[in-house]
Amino acid sequence: MCSKTLFSLFFALLFLGKTAAQNxxxxxxxxxxxxxxxxxxxxxxxxxxxxxxxxxxxxxxxxxxxxxxxxxxxxxxxxxxxxxxxxxxxxxxxxxxxxxxxxxxxxxxxxxxxxxxxxxxxxxxxxxxxxxxxxxxxxxxxxxxxYPRFGYRGMHLDVGRRIFSVTFLKKYLDLLALYKFNTFHWHLTEDQGWRIEIKRYPKLQSVAAYRNETIIGHKKDSPHRFDGKPYGGFYTQEEVKEIVAFAQKRHITVIPEIEMPGHARAALAAYPQLGCTGGSYQTATFWGVFDDVFCAGNDSTFTFLQNVLDEILPLFPSKYIHIGGDECPKVRWKSCPKCQKRMQENHLKDEHELQSYFIQKMEKYLNAKGKNLIGWDEILEGGLSPKATVMSWQGEAGGIAAAQQHHDVVMCPESHYYLDYYQSLQASEPIATAGFTPLEKVYRYEPIPAILNPTEQTYIKGIQGNAWSEYLVSEAQAEYMLFPRALAIAETAWSPKTQKNYDDFLQRLRLQEKVLKHRKVHYFDRYEEIQARFQTNSNGSESIYLTSSLPNATIRFTEDGSQPNTQSNVWKDGLSIFKPTLIKAQLFDKNGAYGQVWEQWVNVNLATGKSITFKNAPQTPYLPTDAYALSNGIIGTHRYNTGQWIGFRGEDLEIVVDLGKSQSVQEIGISILKYHWQRMWEPTELSFWISEDGKAYEKVGSFKDFPENAINTVSLKVPNKTARFIKVIGVNKGTIPAGEYGAGAKAWLTVDELFIY
Incomplete structure (x- = not known):
């Protein structure tokens, strides 16, 4: 062998050695x-x-x-x-x-x-x-x-709904430190419980820290059921000092959150004179947003909150104090003489400006104490406080607006960084808050909006993952929801944008499982489940493409509803479905079956792949990228953010599907998502119409009753009818009624999967 060949072989082996070591x-x-x-x-x-x-x-x-x-x-x-x-x-x-x-x-x-x-x-x-x-x-x-990309690298934990032990918080902080987070946002007060000792106000410990019982199951369930068991607790100031010192040693800053002016039911239960009506109030026993908030027209409210902060500030060296500022209904303020007087005296045009007045008054107090205010993006309402930092949770709009006004921003959009959302589509997952936020979605989020110019981009100071605890019923469940998604946030917060690669991240994450197991973390380990992509075809069929990132794995499937096994057909490329079919698939690796069976009912029908005309355009975030989302044979699940559901905010649903030719129609149906807790309301009337020419329509039936607080699938038998055009009209609820979540706002009418037989 010539010397040149030996030389090349040596460097090839050296390169392979380095690659193997790096892997x-x-x-x-x-x-x-x-x-x-x-x-x-x-x-x-x-x-x-x-x-x-x-x-x-x-x-x-x-x-x-x-x-x-x-x-x-x-x-x-x-x-x-x-x-x-x-x-x-x-x-x-x-x-x-x-x-x-x-x-x-x-x-x-x-x-x-x-x-x-x-x-x-x-x-x-x-x-x-x-x-x-x-x-x-x-x-x-x-x-x-x-070195880090962002100076603010945060994780949050709500202890207001569920309280966690000091031991668990230390374990959590140790894990945050291991993955180079430098901020812990500690959400300490809520409608359902006040969790920090304030010595000047002992009823915050004896009353506000406890609730009579806790809701069972999901808040969407109706009627609400309760466990009948008192629940509560709080952290003493000595325990708070212990946690803060523990964090400081790990270069983690602890930012406390004391909610105001909303999410105040627990505090009002202890001190009812701080509310607009004077009570009586009780610490909330179920999850939601409540009309009873701190009275903005009462001077004693500000005295109380300033006295609370006087005990909070010495405990937390952080330059930031979080005051919440989110989800504050204005119902009580509108009818409160004191609040209305405050508005008149300060020339405030509406209750949104009154909220701004409230926030700015508290900011001035904090600034005088050498602290800066940080709050959720609702603090933009009525005008942003001069030095305030905004946490953009409702999407990117608040963060963009704040950055354009040259205010510091922490991006934590609910769509990508709320870790109390489901991380799997499997029906067996424990109850979680709402939609579907898988690991890959978390990892791929880019926190600097492209719309910002280079100067404005500098105001995006960092990112944060949020974990609300309504359904974190144990410390193990908290870990299950937080990890490994927190690691995806850690990488975005620290690593250069150009270095990010999801496949590479997964390769490293598989090795990190050894670390998590050694530290006894109860993490979600099925992040390489089967993923599905759907394609609707003009011939009326539906194609499915299944993939998994699990190395050296095989997908096997069935089309008859039976459980896949090692003898079932191997999934190769896409599969086209021409009739209603139940597909089941299972991953197999060298150890056998991996994870749970994936299954999907594909309801191919006369509407599949047909053109649909909308009178009113669907709106973000329920504006699917798939033009056939309403007619692809795939019905959306209660994890409603998967791109299947179509939503109309304050506007009616009116759609027409062209079947291409006149033909016999025997049944028409559609699904309605009724989730009042997410501002999704059923139509006041849903009607079906048919036509031969697309001009003259005959009404064939309607519905006004949608009993399920979930997905309501309704269908209408249409005997002995022929039609080419089918029209569906849903009358939007309009304005959300008083006493309901989001009262006064426009209701969403959310639908999916028109089917015609």
Whole structure:
């Protein structure tokens, strides 16, 4: 063999060696730069951590604890100059690592050398090192240069609906630190419970911290059922100090949220004079938004909240204090003499400006105490406070508006970053809040809206994942909903946009499962379930395409409703369906069946693939990208954000389908989504019409009763009729009535899957 060939073979093998080594390294979030070399460093049972200065003593102690929790080791810490020993050396050098919170990590035959721009950078480098130690017997030779994309990298947890133990919160903070989050948003007060001790107001502990009972099942269920068991608790100020100190050691800032002016039922139960009606009030026992809020015309309201903040501020070093500001109905303010007087005296044109007055008054108080206000995007209503930071949860519109006004923004849209939403379409999933937010959707979200110019983009300071606890019935269930989706948010928050790749992330996530198992995290492990894509064809058939990211897996399926097994047909490409069919599919890997059976009823009918004309255009977020969403044979589920449901906000449904030719029509039907808790209302009347020429229509029937607080599928028998055109008219509820969620707003009329036989 010639020398040139040997030379080429050597470098090919070297490259393959590096690639293989790199493929066994899982770091989340993905580092900015990483180079893997041939060779491994053996971390001995007797490990020495050397420090450049005592400022890193706390980080070294945590690193020692982390190593000992992973493997039996004797770890000593001593002050010495860098490179003095073969072991782990920690140092700060802002000249060598110029980015804030950045670090460089080098593992070689001479040891492990970690240099940070600052103490935070060194800490994040130790978390990368701990991830490697979790996974590797011997540590690969590697050079890493790393720093974050965003300065604000947050996760949230609501303890108002469900309270979690101090032990669990510490476990949660440890996991956030491992994946380089630097902010914990602690949602401490709600309609259903006040969770922090305020010594000046003892009834917040004895009354507001408890509710008489808790709703069973989902809030959409009717009638509501309750468990009859008192529920509650609160964190003492000493426990709060303990949590904050624990977080600080891990370079996590804790931001407390004290809700105002809405979500105040628990506080009003304790101090009814703070409400517009004076009571009586009770701590809420079910989930929702309530008309009873803090009275904006009562001076004692502001005195109370300022006194509360006077006890809150010393507990939290954070520059931010979160005041909520979301979901504040104006019903009580409109009929409250004190609130109306306040509006007149301050020349406020409506109750939205009164909310702005309320928020700005509290902001001035916080600013005088050296703190900045942060709130949900409703604080934009009536005019944004001068220095306020906006958390954009209702979508991107609030964040865009705030950035364009040169206000700092944290992006946390409900559509992508609410981790209390379902992460699987399987019917067996435990009850969750609402729609479908799978891991891939979380990962692919880009938090800087393209509509912003370069200057405006600088006001997007970071991102946050939110976890509301209505259905987090246990700490294990909280972990199940949070992980691994929190890891997808961590990568977006830290890693460069150009580095993100979902397939690569999955490869690293599979290796991270070892870390999560070692830390006893009850995580969702079926993130590689079968995924389906549907295509409607002009010939009236429906094509299905099934995929999975699970490596070396096979999909087997049946078309007769039977359970797939190892003898069932192998799924290859798309499958076209020409008649009503129940498809079932199962993933198989080397260990056998993986995950649960996927199934889909495909209701191919006369409407499938036919042209539909809309009098009123559907509206976002219920404006599907599939032009045949209403006639593809795939009915939407109660996880209503999958792109199947079509919605009309305040407008009527009026559609016409052209069957192409006159033919016998025996049955017409459609599904209505009735979820008042999501502003989705049934039509006041739903009627069906037929026509031969598309001009003269005959009404063949109508419905006014939709009893289910869920999906109502209605159908009408049409005997001995022929038609080419079918019209469906649904009369929108219009304005949501008083006392209902979203009262005064326009109702959604949400429909899916017209079927005709």
């Amino acid at each position: 066994t390294i899982s770091i989340i979030p993905k580092p900015v730069e990483m180079q893997v070399s041939k060779g491994y460093f053996r971390l001995e049972k007797n490990v020495t951590i050397s420090l450049q200065n005592s400022a890193l003593q706390e980080t070294a102690q945590l690193l020692r604890l982390g190593i000992q929790q992973i493997r039996p080791s004797s770890v000593s810490i001593k002050n010495s100059t860098p490179n003095a020993i073969k072991g782990i050396s920690l140092a700060i050098d802002s000249n060598r690592v110029v980015q804030k919170e950045g670090y460089s990590l080098a593992i070689s035959a001479t040891g492990i050398k970690l240099i940070g721009h600052d103490a935070a950078g060194v800490f994040y480098g130790t978390q990368t090192l701990l991830q490697l130690i979790h996974q590797q017997g011997n540590l690969p030779f590697v050079q890493i240069k790393d």
